Amino acid sequence: MIEVEGLSKIYRVADKQPGLAGTLQHFIRRRHRDVCAARDICFTIAPGEMVGFLGANGAGKTTTLKMLCGLIYPSEGQVVVAGHQPQKRHPDFLRRITLVMGQKQQLLWDLPPMDSLRVNAAVYGISDRDANRRISELSDLLELGEELTRPVRKLSLGQRMKAELLAALLHQPDVLFLDEPTLGLDVNAQARVRQFLADYNQRTGATVLLTSHYMADITALCPRVLLMHQGHLFHDGPLDRLVSRLAPERHVRLELAAPVGAEAFAGLGRLDSCCDCEVNLRVQPDELTAVVAQLLDRFEVRDLEVSDPPIDQLIGDLFRQGKV
Known part of the structure; x- marks a missing residue:
């Protein structure tokens, strides 16, 4: 369909400096540049x-x-x-x-x-x-x-x-x-x-x-x-x-039965935050199954959620950081 x-679309636009001097210069000698849209x-x-x-x-x-x-x-x-x-x-x-x-x-x-x-x-x-x-x-x-x-x-x-x-x-x-x-x-x-x-x-x-x-x-x-x-x-x-492609890590959010120190999560992905009973980790996809199994084995977990970062956040970060 x-x-x-x-x-491709290329526009030819005036290459003019700002101000009166730039306007006069452009009037006498016009310059242009190509802009690729x-x-x-x-x-x-x-x-x-x-x-x-x-x-x-x-x-x-x-x-x-x-x-x-x-x-x-x-x-x-x-x-x-x-x-x-x-x-x-x-x-x-x-x-x-x-x-x-x-x-x-x-x-x-x-x-x-x-x-x-x-x-x-x-x-x-x-x-x-x-x-x-x-x-x-x-x-x-x-x-x-x-x-x-x-x-x-x-x-x-x-x-x-x-x-x-x-x-x-x-x-x-x-x-x-x-x-x-x-x-x-x-x-x-x-x-x-x-x-x-x-x-x-x-x-x-x-x-x-x-x-x-x-x-x-x-x-x-x-x-x-x-x-x-x-x-x-x-x-x-x-x-x-x-x-x-944009998010090489998955987000893991834990709600524990009792507070645990941040050092307890060493080797279990990258720790984003550990506040009272709520813990947020970032884990590589190929390590996710093993990390979740260890979390459930080591701690008393009330709730566990695995998610991707919001797509609008990923795309916004991509353009802001100029990684394209």
Whole structure:
């Protein structure tokens, strides 16, 4: 459904010093430099897959999404989406995709969402009968009722986002490009949008490429993730493999029946903290079974929990420390 091979995007920008002197110098003798927003990106997404697209701000995610949608031309490489080259903007291609950006809207601000939906139906050549049926089905899934008849400006952020999703899916696209669809929503609204996307994918078999800074979106919806950093594709594979790659140690939390000194845990991994009856250790995966067995044998353990570090913490540490 989506095939990307050697995709790159290079922008030529003005190389100007700040201040009046820099402006005058640039006016007399213009200088430019190349900025690489995406470099040699390669991946394939099968029909019906839900794939997460991760990376820090400026990593190249939105630039890549825009190339996949045909909004900007790639500098190098080949892209095929739903059997089309996006940059040609063929009408059949445009009918088969949709792009939802959390920070931008397509609904008309002063009109009810229903009016915008009627306009979209006319643009895509959807009959009144089919439009009414699709609006009814999608509004039920999104739990939208009277909100569709109120001006967009009077809707809450969560209600507007759900109406945006309804408008984006009215023409039943095969490929969904979702850029921060839960941006700014409260926890309950985020959960409802995630559930809707999962149900929609299950019901229609649509292919979904989802970018989000909320890791709950990715972990709930996307078994596979793409991770970008400074324009390069750093990881393409299952989310749990990314966790294993970024976190060489597992976290072990113990609750003991009685306090024990820190020296008692020598040789049992790396001690993070030992406070009263609660102990936190970090253990290599290949040593985990043996260490847990020794802990249960040596101490009176009330509770034991083994976990991976939170994925958002791992990725944040990765970019802050520049380990990519």
